Amino acid sequence: MAVLLLPVVKIGWDAATGGLGANPIEAVQNRLGFWTLVILALALVPTPAKDLLGVSWPQRLRRILGVTAFGYALAHFLFYVGVDKFFDWQTISRDLTRRPFLMVGFAALLCLVPLAVTSTDGWLLRLGYRRWKLLHRLVYVAAALAVVHFAWRVKADPTRPLLFAAVFALLLLARVPGWIRAARR
Amino acid sequence: MARWKPDLRGSEATPEETWLRRRDFLRLGAAGAIGAAASALPLPAGAGEDDPSGEVLPVARKLEMAGGEKPTPWKSVTTYNNFYEFGTDKADPAKRASGLRVRPWTLAVEGEVKKARAIGIEEILKMAPLEERIYRFRCVEAWSMVVPWVGFPLSELLKRVEPTSRAKYVVFETLLDKAQMPGQASRILEWPYTEGLRIDEAMNPLTLLAVGLYGRVLPPQNGAPLRVITPWKYGFKGAKSIVRMRLVEEQPRTTWALMAPTEYGFYGNVNPAVDHPRWSQAKERRLGEFFRRDTLPFNGYAAEVAGLYAGLDPRKLY
Numbered sequence: 001m002a003v004l005l006l007p008v009v010k011i012g013w014d015a016a017t018g019g020l021g022a023n024p025i026e027a028v029q030n031r032l033g034f035w036t037l038v039i040l041a042l043a044l045v046p047t048p049a050k051d052l053l054g055v056s057w058p059q060r061l062r063r064i065l066g067v068t069a070f071g072y073a074l075a076h077f078l079f080y081v082g083v084d085k086f087f088d089w090q091t092i093s094r095d096l097t098r099r100p101f102l103m104v105g106f107a108a109l110l111c112l113v114p115l116a117v118t119s120t121d122g123w124l125l126r127l128g129y130r131r132w133k134l135l136h137r138l139v140y141v142a143a144a145l146a147v148v149h150f151a152w153r154v155k156a157d158p159t160r161p162l163l164f165a166a167v168f169a170l171l172l173l174a175r176v177p178g179w180i181r182a183a184r185r
Numbered sequence: 186m187a188r189w190k191p192d193l194r195g196s197e198a199t200p201e202e203t204w205l206r207r208r209d210f211l212r213l214g215a216a217g218a219i220g221a222a223a224s225a226l227p228l229p230a231g232a233g234e235d236d237p238s239g240e241v242l243p244v245a246r247k248l249e250m251a252g253g254e255k256p257t258p259w260k261s262v263t264t265y266n267n268f269y270e271f272g273t274d275k276a277d278p279a280k281r282a283s284g285l286r287v288r289p290w291t292l293a294v295e296g297e298v299k300k301a302r303a304i305g306i307e308e309i310l311k312m313a314p315l316e317e318r319i320y321r322f323r324c325v326e327a328w329s330m331v332v333p334w335v336g337f338p339l340s341e342l343l344k345r346v347e348p349t350s351r352a353k354y355v356v357f358e359t360l361l362d363k364a365q366m367p368g369q370a371s372r373i374l375e376w377p378y379t380e381g382l383r384i385d386e387a388m389n390p391l392t393l394l395a396v397g398l399y400g401r402v403l404p405p406q407n408g409a410p411l412r413v414i415t416p417w418k419y420g421f422k423g424a425k426s427i428v429r430m431r432l433v434e435e436q437p438r439t440t441w442a443l444m445a446p447t448e449y450g451f452y453g454n455v456n457p458a459v460d461h462p463r464w465s466q467a468k469e470r471r472l473g474e475f476f477r478r479d480t481l482p483f484n485g486y487a488a489e490v491a492g493l494y495a496g497l498d499p500r501k502l503y
Contacts, residue, residue, distance in 0.1 A: 021276060022257075022265035022472050023328055086476060091465055101463045152463065155326075156373040156444060157273040 001061065004068045007035040008075075025084055032076035033105075037150065037164050040069040040143055041171060048174030051181070063119055066139070070116040073109050073146075105149035111142035143168045235260040239401035242335050245314035250391075250416070251321045252485065257330035259399050261472050266406045267324065268425060269374055270359065270366035277368070278406035285365055285405035285426070292411065296432040297352035300345070306410050310396060312345070313337035317400065318393055318414075323455045323484045325419035327477075329469045334414055335397030340388040343432075348384065352432035355387040356380075357413055357424035374440050380424040381437040381451070382415065383493075391416060391489050395423075417483040417490045422453040450503045454494070455484035459503040 011028055014020045020027040043065035046058035085092050095102045115136055117123070124132050147168060151161035237259045256262075268278040290306040304312075315335050323329045343355070361377035363369045369376045386392060393414040396403055403409040408425025415422050421441050431437075441449035448462055457467045457480040468477035483490055 022261035023275075023470070025470065025475075026328070088468075088477075091467070094465065099463055155273070156269060157371070159371075 001064045001068070004039060004064070007031065007072075029076065029079055029084055032072055032079055033150065033153075036069055036072040036076055037143075037146055039065060039072055040139070040146065041164070041167050043069050044139065044143070044168070044171040047178065048171060051178035052174060067116055067119050070112045073112055077106070077109050101149060101152035104145045104152070108142045108145035108149060111138045111145065115139060115142075140168075140172060237399035237401050239404060241401055242310075242315055242397045244317045244335055244400055247317040247319075249319045250486075251319045251331045254319075254321070254331045256319060256333045256399070257472050262330055262332055262398060263404050263406060265330075265472065267326075267420065268368075268406055268408065270368045270376075270378065270426070271406065272368050273373065279404075281367060282405035285409060287402075287405065287410040287426075290410050290428075292427060293429045294342070294346045294432075295429070296356075297349045297434060298432050299347035299349060302346060304342075309342070309394075309411060313341040315397070320393075320414060320416035321484050321486075322414075322416065322420060323469060323480065325421055325449065325453070325461060325466075327461075327464055327466060327469045327480075328472060329480075330472050333399050334393055334395040335400060335403075336393045336395035336411075336414070338390055339392045339394045339413060340390070342394055343387060343430075346432075348432050351434045352384055354433050354435070354437055355382050355384060356429075356431040356433055356437045357382075357427050358429040358431070359424050360426045360428045374444055377428075378424060378440050379437065380413070380422055380439050382413075382422070383436075384432070385493055386415065386490075389490060389493065391486060417455055417486040419449075419453045419455060421449065450501070452494075452501070452503065454503065455480060456482060456503055458482075 011020075011031055015024060015028070043062060046062045046065075049055045049058050081087065081092060085095075096106050097103070115138060118127060118132060118135060127135065147161055147165045150164060151158060154161060235258075264279045265275045266278040267275060268282065271278040271281040288306065291303050292306070292309060293301075293303045295301040314337065316337055317333050317335050319331060319333045321329060322332045357380045359376075359378035360366065361369065382392070393416075394411060395408070395414045396411050398404065398407055403412065405426075408423070408427075411427055412425040413423045413427065436451060439451060441453075442451050455466075460466050466480055469480045470477050481487075
């Protein structure tokens with residue numbers, strides 16, 4: 001799944017060739033956030049793909065997609081801490097306690113932490129499938145918080161955050177038939 | 186890190202030889218653009234390769250008013266713009282504004298004036314000797330640049346229309362033309378973009394009616410053919426591509442203050458002590474620099490303008 005690293009390769013390439021524009025730090029920060037949302041959405045595709053279309057091969061990609069989404073989210077956060085704010089803890093702590101736009105983004109990241117930790121086969125066995133699945137529904141909370149974070153970030157044009165909101169809503173909706181089927185069983 | 190030395194006596198013009206060497210750093214490319222400050226890591230910003238282009242303006246005198254700091258490279262100044270009439274991405278204006286028709290261009294000056302007039306851009310360009318003024322430019326989004334504007338004090342124009350005693354504010358209106366300004370098709374802001382200044386702010390010698398940049402005519406993405414620059418205020422206060430100035434008695438309703446009253450006030454004075462609700466205004470990133478630097482009260486122009494606000498609560502002047 002090296003393709004999931006292409007956005008990072010592109011960032012590296014653009015950084016080396018001047019393609020990040022006049023404010024490269026802002027550009028990298030925005031791109032990492034954007035790709036977090038894209039890959040998080042992709043991670044939610046396999047299950048409805050199987051339920052609705054009977055396509056089951058994407059199932060094998062769920063884990064790598066989910067873990068990669070977490071990786072992008074973490075990179076986005078670490079870039080903010082270590083590059084954008086350069087470990088200015090005073091500003092960072094104020095940001096994360098007083099500014100709702102940053103608080104929801106941080107909360108989204110925190111939601112993803114237990115999911116990344118329990119992404120291994122070992123944890124799946126330890127928790128049992130039922131509990132594991134319940135825990136991993138946190139991904140919807142993370143997605144919702146991430147979209148709100150994006151929406152509060154933009155100054156005037158809500159088009160792109162709304163697009164992500166629509167995509168996540170559709171992906172959630174696409175799971176309903178599967179749930180109904182499971183309930184009947 | 187080179188410490189900040191406020192040198193705000195803008196009356197000292199840059200020595201000729203410094204001026205002549207002003208593009209040396211541009212030729213050095215990205216590394217040079219970042220400056221010699223030891224703390225600045227070289228960022229491959231890609232800016233600086235491109236020399237200024239466009240029609241050369243006759244500049245009568247030069248005022249260095251950014252504490253001796255090097256201007257931000259032309260390429261950065263002309264490719265990183267907030268000009269929502271051409272899209273909300275900062276790269277949009279440079280891509281989409283090039284077709285803006287800036288000739289002929291007429292500015293209507295009306296309202297509480299004795300001599301309301303419509304003035305053609307050609308006349309405006311000859312109205313007063315053109316000056317180059319190197320100002321700091323601080324965006325409300327906490328980034329900043331140093332820009333060599335070309336223009337003349339707005340007061341030169343306003344004096345000619347003879348404001349009446351009821352003229353308390355000046356309203357600036359940007360062109361409204363969906364065909365030329367594709368961003369106006371979506372109602373993300375109330376068009377036309379409207380900004381305003383108190384009359385004493387508008388008459389302050391720092392307030393510039395800018396028609397150029399780096400000795401050339403203003404590129405469309407920077408607000409051609411004429412815009413207002415108030416260097417002690419956040420950038421959004423400087424209306425671009427202005428077609429109308431109205432002198433009025435009441436404080437006008439301005440675009441961003443209407444859009445988000447808790448985030449953008451009428452004054453928009455640069456103030457590190459008053460945060461934007463979503464981010465701190467205490468520091469800013471100068472384009473081309475790695476580390477954020479401290480934001481200065483009134484963007485470093487307190488000596489020139491703080492007197493305008495004597496007796497007013499500075500916390501209300503965001």
